Amino acid sequence: MLLRVFGYIWGSLLLTMLLFVGLVSGLDMSAPEGAMRRMDRELMQRDLVFLAQTDSVAAAQSHWQRVAAQHPDLAVRFLDACSGDTAEACIEVAFANNSNAAVDAVPFLLPLLVGAAVSALGAIALSQWLTRPLRTVSSALQQLSEGQLNTRIRDRLQTGTGEVARLAASFDHAAERLQELTESRQRLFHDVSHEIRSPLARLRAAVALLELRPERLPEMQQKMETDITRLDQLVDGILTLARFEAYQTEPEVEALDLADILEPILSDATFEGEQRGIHVAYDGPDSLPMNGHAEMLHRAFENVVRNALAYSPDHGTIAVCCRATERSLVVEVRDSGPGVAEGELSSLFQPFVRGANATAGQGMGLGLAIAATAVSFHGGRIEALNASPTGLVIRVTLPASG
Ligand SMILES: Nc1ncnc2c1ncn2[C@@H]1O[C@H](COP(=O)(O)OP(=O)(O)OP(=O)(O)O)[C@@H](O)[C@H]1O
C-alpha cells in the first residue's frame, strides 16, 4: 500500500512536471506576431510623417513607394491637401486587406493555466480515490456509533488484497464481534429478567394468598422455599458468570495441578452417586500440571460432573478420562444418560439454554455457560458430543503448562 501510494504521488508529480516542461518548451518566447506588426505600422507612420515634415510630402510618398514591397501588409494613404505641417493628420498607415490585427490575442499565460487546471483535476480525482477507504471507514464508524451494528465494509471497499482489504476484514470482524456481544448481552438481560420474574410472581401470589388464608401456610411454605432457593441459585449463577466474564480482562493464573482440582469433585460425585448405584470411574495420570485459575476450573468441572450425575440413570456409569499431551490436557466426562438432541449440542453452552430433556423446574441453564466461560478464559475449548450407544460426552481441552 505504502509503495502504491508513493508510486501514485511520485507519478503525478512527474507527470505535472512533464506537462509544464512540454508547455513551456512548446511556447513561442518571441514577441507575438500581432505586436510586431503593430510596431512595424507605428514605425512606418513615424518615418513618413518625419520625412513629410523635414523634407516634403512628395519625399515621403517616394520613400513609401520604395519600401512598399517590403511591407506587404501595410497600406499608406496620403490625404488630399497634405503638407508638412499637417502631415501627422493626413498620412494614414493601416493594415492592408483588413489583415487581422487581433491574432495576438492569445494570452501568454493561457497554456500554463490550462496545464494547471488539468493537473488540478487530476489531483482532485487522485485524492478522492486515495482517501475513499478512509471516508468509507469513517462513515461506517459513524453508523456503528449510531447503533447500526450490522454495518460491514468489505463489499464497499472492493479491493482484492493488501492493507485496505485487511483493514476492511478487521473492521468487519470487530463489528461482527460487537454485534454478537451486544446481542448476547440483550439476550442475557431478557433471560435474566424472565427467569427472575417467574419465582417472584409465584412468591407474590403466595403472599397474597396467605394474607387471605393464613391457615394454608404449612402447605405453601415448601413451595415458597423452593422458589427462594431457585432465586438464590439464579443470582449466584448470574454473579458467577458475570465475575468469570470480567476475569477475561484481568487474568490471574497460577501453576496448579488439574488432578488436584478433579479429585474432590469426583469423590463428591462418587459419594452422591452411591445412593443411586452410579459408578464414577477415573482414568488418567496422577498429575496434570497447567497454569490456570483454580476457582474457575473447579466450577467448570463441577458443573459438568453434576450434569453427568443428574442425567445418568440409576446404576449408570460416569467415566472421566484424562489425556496429557505435550501441548494440551484433554478431559472427557462421559455418562450413560439419554444424551442431547443433535441440533441442541452447539447451543448448550449459551446462558439459560436447557435441552428438551431437562427436567422442568430444575436447573437454570447456567452451568455449562459458566464452564464455557471458564474454559475460554484459559484459552481452551469445550464441546459436547453424543456418545454411542447412549450418553453425553463433554470434552474439555486446555493448554498444558510449558
Ligand atoms: N450430561 C448431560 N446429559 C444430557 N443432557 C445434558 C447433560 N448436561 C447438560 N445437558 C443439557 O444441557 C442443558 C444445559 O446444561 P446446564 O448445565 O448449562 O444447565 P442446567 O443443568 O439445566 O442448569 P444449571 O444452571 O443448574 O446447571 C441442560 O438443561 C440439559 O438439557
Ligand SMILES: [Mg+2]
Ligand atoms: Mg447444569
